[in-house]
Amino acid sequence: MVILAARQQGKSLLSQVLALWSMYVYPHLVDLGNRMTVLGTAQDLDTAEQVWEGALDLIEEIPDLAELADKPIKVNGRKAIRLLSGEQYKVKAANRKAGRGLSGDLIILDELREHQSWDAWGAVTKTTIARPLAQVWAFSNAGDVTSVVLRHLRKMAHKAIGDPDGICANDELATGPTEVDVDEYLASEDDLELADFEQDENTLGLFEWSAPPGCDVWDRSGWAQANPSLGYGLVTERTLSAACRTDPEWVFRTEVLCQWSDGTLEGPFPPGAWEKGINETVEDENGNVTVAPGNAIVGPVRACIDMSGDRSMTYIAFAGHREDGLPQVEIVAKRRGVDWVAAWLMDDRRRDRIDEVTGQRNGAPISDTIKALADDPDFTIPVVDWAAGDLMAAHGITADSIRDELVRHNPQPVLDIAAATAVLKQLQDGFVINRVKSPADAAPLVAFEGALWLLLRHQLAPKPPPPPPLALTDENSLTVDDYLTEDLGTIGF
Structure with missing residues (x-):
C-alpha cells in the first residue's frame, strides 16, 4: 500500500x-x-x-x-x-x-x-x-x-x-x-x-493526492487535490500562498503539489541525452520486462571496477560491442566489500570473455584493489593503468558518445540515477566524476566511463607512423636523376 x-x-x-x-x-x-x-x-x-x-x-x-x-x-x-x-x-x-x-x-x-x-x-x-x-x-x-x-x-x-x-x-x-x-x-x-x-x-x-500534471502553481483547485488536510487545522490557503511566493517552483511543486520533478538536478550530460541511449525493452506474455532482441553485448568485453566514495559498495561494468557494432556498457555486478572481486572476474563462466580490466590506479577508494590485482600472479586478466589524463579522457569520450548517441546501455536504476545526478570536478582542462559531492552513488557511472574508455582506447589510438624512406645510396639504388621526368603524370603523389 x-x-x-x-x-x-x-x-x-x-x-x-x-x-x-x-x-x-x-x-x-x-x-x-x-x-x-x-x-x-x-x-x-x-x-x-x-x-x-x-x-x-x-x-x-x-x-x-x-x-x-x-x-x-x-x-x-x-x-x-x-x-x-x-x-x-x-x-x-x-x-x-x-x-x-x-x-x-x-x-x-x-x-x-x-x-x-x-x-x-x-x-x-x-x-x-x-x-x-x-x-x-x-x-x-x-x-x-x-x-x-x-x-x-x-x-x-x-x-x-x-x-x-x-x-x-x-x-x-x-x-x-x-x-x-x-x-x-x-x-x-x-x-x-x-x-x-x-x-x-x-x-x-x-x-x-496530487495536483494535475502541468497545472499552474497558483491553481487553488490543484492545492486542494494535493492537500487533503487543507482547511483543517494549520494547513490553510494562506500558508500555502506564502509558500508559493517564497519557494523555488519545483520545491513548491514537490512539497506542496506532490508533483514529480526530473529537472531539479542537472547531471553531467545534456538533458535527455542519457535517456536516448537506453535500450528498448519488451514485455512477454507473462508481463516480464526484458531487453529487446539485439540489445546485448556479443563477443569479448573490457571491465572496470569502482567503489563508492564512502566505500559502501563495489561495482563492475562490462563494455563490448553489439551485433550492430555499437558499443554497449552494462553494470554486471554490485556487492559490498572487495574480497569477492578477483574470484568473480576469474570465474570460469566469464574469465575467457574478459580481455582487460581497469580501475582508477591512484587516489580512489578502489585504487588499493586495482594495485593488488595487478600484483597478483594468480589473477591472469591484464590490468590496464587508468590515471592522470586518461581519467579526463574517459569522461570526455563518454560525454561525446552519449551526446552523439554512439553508446547504448540497458535501463538499470543504479546506473541511471548516477547518470542523472553525478557532480563533476574540474582537473586542469578536463572533468571527472566527483564521487564525494554527488547526491547519489556515482561509482556506477565511473565504472561505466572506465569500461567504455578501455574498450574505445584501441580504436582511438593514433595510427602508427609510416616506415622511414629508404636511404639513397650510390650502389644498388635509385638516384635523384632517376626520379626526374618530363611526364608529370608518372609522378606518384
Missing part, C-alpha cells in the same frame, strides 16, 4: 493509528497464528522513532490503551512498545540490515521517496514472507529521479488503471529491481530468486 500526499497532511498520524489498530484490534478480528509484530522504518532512525514516540503518546493519553500495554523500551536503537498480550511495535532504520532476523505482520515505511536503492526494500519486505496476512504500508510525498522504489511502484499502479497522468510511456527510469540490484542477496541466500523482490501488481494499492 503506497500513500502519496503533500507534506504535513497527517501521514505520520495515519501510520500511528494504523499501528495501534493492528496491535489492539486486528488480532481480535482474524486468527494470525502468531502475535502481531509492527515494524516501523524510515531512511534514518530518528524519523522512525519520532513516529513511534507519537504512537506511545497516544497510548499513554488513553487509559483504556495504557492499561493493556507493558512498560515500553526507550533505549535508543532498540525502542519497542509491547502489549501484555504479546503484540509489539519496533523501529528500525531503512537499510539493508532492517528487519534481519525478524518477521513482521505490518511494515510501515516512512519517506519512501528517500529509498535510492532496493537494499532496504529487499530487507524489510522480506520479513513478511512467513506471515500470510502481512501488509506493507509506505508513506511519502512526491519523489525525484533518485526515488527508484517509489517511482517503480507508482508506475506499476498507474499502468494498471490506464496511465491517467501519462507517466508510463515516457518514464525510462522507472524499472524494477534487476539482478545487479539484489546481487548481494542472491549470492548469500540460496532460496531467493529475483522474483522474490518484485512487487505483484495484484496486491499493490496506490492512494495518491
Whole structure:
C-alpha cells in the first residue's frame, strides 16, 4: 500500500493509528497464528522513532490503551512498545540490515521517496514472507529521479488503471529491481530468486493526492487535490500562498503539489541525452520486462571496477560491442566489500570473455584493489593503468558518445540515477566524476566511463607512423636523376 500526499497532511498520524489498530484490534478480528509484530522504518532512525514516540503518546493519553500495554523500551536503537498480550511495535532504520532476523505482520515505511536503492526494500519486505496476512504500508510525498522504489511502484499502479497522468510511456527510469540490484542477496541466500523482490501488481494499492500534471502553481483547485488536510487545522490557503511566493517552483511543486520533478538536478550530460541511449525493452506474455532482441553485448568485453566514495559498495561494468557494432556498457555486478572481486572476474563462466580490466590506479577508494590485482600472479586478466589524463579522457569520450548517441546501455536504476545526478570536478582542462559531492552513488557511472574508455582506447589510438624512406645510396639504388621526368603524370603523389 503506497500513500502519496503533500507534506504535513497527517501521514505520520495515519501510520500511528494504523499501528495501534493492528496491535489492539486486528488480532481480535482474524486468527494470525502468531502475535502481531509492527515494524516501523524510515531512511534514518530518528524519523522512525519520532513516529513511534507519537504512537506511545497516544497510548499513554488513553487509559483504556495504557492499561493493556507493558512498560515500553526507550533505549535508543532498540525502542519497542509491547502489549501484555504479546503484540509489539519496533523501529528500525531503512537499510539493508532492517528487519534481519525478524518477521513482521505490518511494515510501515516512512519517506519512501528517500529509498535510492532496493537494499532496504529487499530487507524489510522480506520479513513478511512467513506471515500470510502481512501488509506493507509506505508513506511519502512526491519523489525525484533518485526515488527508484517509489517511482517503480507508482508506475506499476498507474499502468494498471490506464496511465491517467501519462507517466508510463515516457518514464525510462522507472524499472524494477534487476539482478545487479539484489546481487548481494542472491549470492548469500540460496532460496531467493529475483522474483522474490518484485512487487505483484495484484496486491499493490496506490492512494495518491496530487495536483494535475502541468497545472499552474497558483491553481487553488490543484492545492486542494494535493492537500487533503487543507482547511483543517494549520494547513490553510494562506500558508500555502506564502509558500508559493517564497519557494523555488519545483520545491513548491514537490512539497506542496506532490508533483514529480526530473529537472531539479542537472547531471553531467545534456538533458535527455542519457535517456536516448537506453535500450528498448519488451514485455512477454507473462508481463516480464526484458531487453529487446539485439540489445546485448556479443563477443569479448573490457571491465572496470569502482567503489563508492564512502566505500559502501563495489561495482563492475562490462563494455563490448553489439551485433550492430555499437558499443554497449552494462553494470554486471554490485556487492559490498572487495574480497569477492578477483574470484568473480576469474570465474570460469566469464574469465575467457574478459580481455582487460581497469580501475582508477591512484587516489580512489578502489585504487588499493586495482594495485593488488595487478600484483597478483594468480589473477591472469591484464590490468590496464587508468590515471592522470586518461581519467579526463574517459569522461570526455563518454560525454561525446552519449551526446552523439554512439553508446547504448540497458535501463538499470543504479546506473541511471548516477547518470542523472553525478557532480563533476574540474582537473586542469578536463572533468571527472566527483564521487564525494554527488547526491547519489556515482561509482556506477565511473565504472561505466572506465569500461567504455578501455574498450574505445584501441580504436582511438593514433595510427602508427609510416616506415622511414629508404636511404639513397650510390650502389644498388635509385638516384635523384632517376626520379626526374618530363611526364608529370608518372609522378606518384
